[in-house]
Amino acid sequence: MDPSASPLRCGVLGCADFARRRMLPVLAAEPGIRLMRVASRDAAKAARFAEEFGCEPVLGYDALLAAPDIDAVYLPLPPMLHAEWTEKALRAGKHVLAEKPLTADPGSTERLLRLAAERGLVLLENVPFPHHAQHAAVRALLDDGVIGEVRGMASAFTIPPRPDGDIRYQPEVGGGALLDLGVYPIRAALHFLGADVEIIAAVLRSRARTGAVDSGRILAVAPGGVTADLEFGMDHSYRTSCEFAGSIGRLRLDRVFTPPPDHLPVGRVERQDHREEIVLPADDQYGGLVRHFVHAARTGTGTGTEARADASMRQARLVRQVEDKAVRVTV
Known part of the structure; x- marks a missing residue:
């Protein structure tokens, strides 16, 4: 099977209300994604989200990042936690779709975009x-x-x-x-x-x-x-x-x-x-943003992916x- 045609196995770091209302329904409905797990520091919250979207609950973000069957993560954590957990996800070998703003600091944004490029991973800021x-x-x-x-x-x-x-x-x-x-x-x-x-x-x-x-x-x-x-x-x-x-x-x-x-x-x-x-x-x-993310992660290419990274950097500045x-x- 062509690996570019297989679903992107995705985990979710965090149980934000915005994620439940807007993004998880899109991720769950996208044929190019298999929503595998959702992680929270609160076991009961993870269980509620997982039941609603037909995936497995995980206690703790590190546990999800350690899973070998996760290709990518969606990160809807509060803004001041984006830099820390985006870096951890990239170093764990995961593609990352991070909520905006990617970080609150242009130096951190540049460093994370460079890290993703060096590792051949997609890092996309969720500006739809x-x-x-x-x-x-x-x-x-x-x-x-x-x-x-x-x-x-x-x-x-x-x-x-x-x-x-x-x-x-x-x-x-x-x-x-x-x-x-x-x-x-x-x-x-x-x-x-x-x-x-x-x-x-x-x-x-x-x-x-x-x-x-x-x-x-x-x-x-x-x-x-x-x-x-x-x-x-x-x-x-x-x-x-x-x-x-x-x-x-x-x-x-x-x-x-x-x-x-x-x-x-x-x-x-x-x-x-x-x-x-x-x-x-x-x-x-x-839906358009998620399809763009899937295509870029699966093929290593994506129309406008580099431009999106540049826009994230300029936005931070x-x-x-x-x-x-x-x-x-x-x-």
């Missing part, structure tokens, strides 16, 4: 939106000059307040809103404006009681002076949007980061005497620039 067909369609519209020359873009990812015990309010573990939400508009700027985006200024708003960043705004610029106004936060109404301003018009999309698989995206084009809504096909961005340049406000 570039795998949705709507973004290729938007790029084509922009390239066709539907709004003329692009002068700037704005992107936002904001959500309502979370319960007090939410991990995002624990900066020592969850990293706060910049790492959880801010990376999306930052990645969108890289995706649409190119790799040489730089941060010009930023504001980070933190909670005095927890020390966690709960919102922020970023001004970035690409070569040639195209600007990006990037907003994020978890003290807002729900919004995931991207808007492009051009020399003759505007193009706007909603639900750009979290569209359900059956959602029909709508691109709204406005010019001086023209209003148009362009309905785009539905797509499953998580931009996050550091935000932290270095930000005006900080505590409320």
